[in-house]
Amino acid sequence: MKVIVAGAGLGGLALANGLRGAGIDVAVHERDRSPLVRRQGYRLHLSDVGIDALTSVMAPERRAALLATAHTPAPRFVRFDPTLKELDVLEHDGLHLSVDRQTLRDALLAGVAETIVYGTRLAGFQAAVGHVTARFDDGTTVTGDVLVGADGINSAVRRQYLPHARVVSTGLVQLYGKIPAEPAASMDNVFTAITGPGHRTVGVAYTRDYATCSFGARAEDLPSGLHAMTQDQLRSLVLDMTDGWHPLIRRMIAQWHDVFPLELRTSVPIPPWPTTRVTLLGDAVHAMSPAAGAGANLALRDAAALSAALAHGGPLIPALRSYEQEMIDSGFAAVRVSAANGARFLGQDPLPSG
Numbered sequence: 001m002k003v004i005v006a007g008a009g010l011g012g013l014a015l016a017n018g019l020r021g022a023g024i025d026v027a028v029h030e031r032d033r034s035p036l037v038r039r040q041g042y043r044l045h046l047s048d049v050g051i052d053a054l055t056s057v058m059a060p061e062r063r064a065a066l067l068a069t070a071h072t073p074a075p076r077f078v079r080f081d082p083t084l085k086e087l088d089v090l091e092h093d094g095l096h097l098s099v100d101r102q103t104l105r106d107a108l109l110a111g112v113a114e115t116i117v118y119g120t121r122l123a124g125f126q127a128a129v130g131h132v133t134a135r136f137d138d139g140t141t142v143t144g145d146v147l148v149g150a151d152g153i154n155s156a157v158r159r160q161y162l163p164h165a166r167v168v169s170t171g172l173v174q175l176y177g178k179i180p181a182e183p184a185a186s187m188d189n190v191f192t193a194i195t196g197p198g199h200r201t202v203g204v205a206y207t208r209d210y211a212t213c214s215f216g217a218r219a220e221d222l223p224s225g226l227h228a229m230t231q232d233q234l235r236s237l238v239l240d241m242t243d244g245w246h247p248l249i250r251r252m253i254a255q256w257h258d259v260f261p262l263e264l265r266t267s268v269p270i271p272p273w274p275t276t277r278v279t280l281l282g283d284a285v286h287a288m289s290p291a292a293g294a295g296a297n298l299a300l301r302d303a304a305a306l307s308a309a310l311a312h313g314g315p316l317i318p319a320l321r322s323y324e325q326e327m328i329d330s331g332f333a334a335v336r337v338s339a340a341n342g343a344r345f346l347g348q349d350p351l352p353s354g
């Protein structure tokens with residue numbers, strides 16, 4: 001069997017690890033020219049879901065080396081008001097780790113580097129009886145038994161395959177960056193949110209040697225042209241928007257660096273579709289706002305489940321169908337939880353119906 005994967009993000013790389021481990025031929029086509037051309041984010045929260053998936057797809061010694069770099073935050077979500085008065089504490093069950101996203105990517109890449117073809121952006125595909133052909137924007141094609149769209153929130157595979165599936169704005173914009181660990185040391189939780197008037201939110205996630213710091217607000221509350229602003233301008237903007245907040249929060253923002261703006265979007269759940277030899281995983285199908293901290297964990301779980309289904313060796317379409325049933329149910333359930341959390345804590349727009 002030959003599996004073509006579009007996208008070498010966390011889900012595509014985890015899938016390639018699982019398939020290679022099972023001796024299945026896999027080629028991952030990634031639009032980026034190299035793994036280094038693009039900012040890939042900072043700290044990532046891994047729950048049991050993601051950790052179990054890594055256990056199932058990675059070689060034990062690589063997984064152990066990765067987890068040795070992880071930090072274990074207090075297993076809870078804490079919310080403060082702008083004076084740092086505690087509003088809510090939600091205790092989490094199970095294991096929760098913080099890993100550096102680049103470290104996780106490097107660990108996943110190490111097992112499958114030779115399966116990745118960089119600089120190949122999937123443009124479309126054609127499914128036929130017994131095979132599927134992927135077409136890339138440089139005009140080349142590749143034929144295999146299965147095509148997996150692991151190509152993220154703007155998935156070209158999804159756009160062609162499920163043109164009725166929508167990705168919509170949450171109404172929120174986030175400025176996302178890093179701060180030194182020291183000012184965030186009292187917030188060593190899975191996630192800490194400081195929520196102020198008008199859905200302005202500072203989010204802090206502490207790791208061993210730095211913390212991430214985000215500032216989120218309704219899009220209409222922020223000026224246009226955020227992408228063109230310098231780091232100084234972004235810091236000043238947020239210091240203005242958090243005027244009067246606790247001095248510790250303002251000290252964090254004053255030390256903010258590597259900040260970039262993100263429009264937060266979400267998929268809109270759709271009913272299951274007939275299974276074919278084209279399938280999807282992760283953000284390509286069930287992208288969600290970061291309010292549940294679950295997107296990467298679910299992309300990893302999809303990858304582990306899909307490689308197990310393909311490795312099982314039974315007839316292809318029933319194997320893909322059983323993968324998709326679980327992936328669609330759990331993926332869209334998480335999209336709904338994330339939207340509900342986002343509406344409650346961040347001012348996210350409700351999910352449109354249908």
Ligand SMILES: Cc1cc2nc3c(=O)[nH]c(=O)nc-3n(C[C@H](O)[C@H](O)[C@H](O)COP(=O)(O)OP(=O)(O)OC[C@H]3O[C@@H](n4cnc5c(N)ncnc54)[C@H](O)[C@@H]3O)c2cc1C
Pocket residue numbers: 006007008009010011012029030031032041043044045046120121122123150151152153154155156176262281282283284290293294295296297298299
């Ligand atoms: C600020 C922020 C913080 C987050 N924190 C967390 C967290 O703590 N925990 C968590 O679980 N989740 C978190 N998430 C969500 C998580 O990052 C995503 O859910 C996860 O990266 C999805 O993985 P993926 O492999 O499906 O897609 P991606 O990681 O987006 O990978 C898609 C890949 O496909 C490639 N690609 C795109 N189009 C094409 C094409 N046409 N052809 C070929 N290649 C293509 C892209 O270049 C990319 O490499 C966070 C998200 C954000 C924005």
